[in-house]
Amino acid sequence: MTDSPATIPARTRHKIFSFARVKAISGNTLLELIRLKVFYFLLLFALVIIGFSAFVLNFTFQEQFQVLKDVSLGAMSIFTVLLAVLSTAMLLPKDIEDRTLYTILAKPVPRFEYLLGKLLGVLLMLLVATLLMSAMFGAALYLRQEMVVSATLRGAGNATPDQVQAAIREIKQQTFTSSLVPGIIAIYLKAALCASITLFISTFATSWIFTILTSVMVYFIGHIQSTAREYWLASGNGSQLAKIFMFFVTLIFPDLQLFNLVDDIVAGNSIQMAMFWKTAGLGLSYSCVYLLAAYFVFSAKEL
């Protein structure tokens, strides 16, 4: 005689989706990544910031802030994308090699939860890395600002208090702008998108080298996807074959250029929040779709 579902105690009943299981997998993934000492790259990030800060000391304060912001945010963008691709590419092959994957999937853990947990673990690691880098960048920028302000005060000479205040206001306006925050969020979203693409590729890849190379290729193509789309949408007289090719590039690859906001934000552009939320929404949709695609391939995989 078997128990009907109604007679099984609630605590032992298997749920189709359990956030607790996803949380456990993502926590373990984060822990694994931390044990791999991925955060050592922060030392390199700090060196880049300090190095460039010292390098531009003879420049005007506008140039100093400009270079510091560009280099820091550029380094942040490189490091987050590299971390996203490299750490995600290793996830599945490592679990298969260590046999951890079989242990997990032998338990009543749906494959979707496994993939979601793995991706969330990487996203958490990226979040911590982005926050730490932002804090370092903010501190470096603040220190530079204070140095420029104190130099201005020292060289004020016969300037009236109003003129000195105006000069300090100008310096502070050049240092921190509210658009920097959406710019940094866009960097994170791009890295998250790269992580989900890498996860998708790793579900059918034959080796982690293939995963990394393909992800890097997608990254480069993603930055010129908008050119392909515009070629396809334009009603020009281009060859039919080229148009079909561009059409497929547009359909398959993500438009990563849309997440490159920091270049123009540092140059002084301000971003409207409505536009930013649309971009962020697109980034999240991409991540969800690639995760789902990864699940479709992974669920049919014979392990």
Add this chain to the structure above:
Amino acid sequence: MKKRLPALLLILAFGFARMNFEQKLTEEHRAAYFHGAKLNLGLRQKVGQFGFLAALSGFRSIIADLLWIKAHTEWEQTAWGRMALLFDTVTTLQPRNIMFWDMSAWQMSWNASLAAFQDPKQPSLKLRLKAQREYFHLGRDFLIRGIQNNPDSYKLYEALGHLYDQKYGDHLSASTQYAEAAKFSDAPSYLKRFAAYQLAECPGHEREAYEKLRALFEKGDKEWLPTLLLRLRQMEEKLNIPEDQRAKVPPGFK
């Protein structure tokens, strides 16, 4: 392949769904002056393959900064020609950076032009003047292109006005540029005065200049600066404004 078909279909369906949205979003970004750099073959030749690839991959601001630092090194060696080329590349990579346009124009119109005029290797004054003028034009071109890329900022209009005034002695053009700059809501108040001062220097525009100066005077004592009062007095005398209609500063005003 059969097993991967649902994934492929999902990606294609999402591609269809997002295509128009992405195009509209790209247009919105461009309207807000994002992604304005023209990454074409001309730039590819200037920055090399690696630089171009980096610029395409979202690192154009870093490439622009590195070239800017290089231009700074060229400045220390007074290699003006190479500097002009580097400035051209930097501003192509970062067309929304006002500082790059402004500094490039300043380096060309002020520093390079002076160096060309004082060139000890060139004995001919005519040729030195010609070279000096060419650098003025280079500076002006940077500002004009900068304005085309940044029509939402007063700063480059102001810089162009300053250039016309100081280097070309073209007060009418200077006045026009200052007046354009003054139209912006965040423009400093002195730009309106500068536009009027420059107009006062242009023969045949005395009436127009007088009206502008008078309008500023009527705004109140915050505008009663020595230069404004002096220019206003000069215009009143040139136009023979009757004594009782002239602007009067209350006695005791400092």
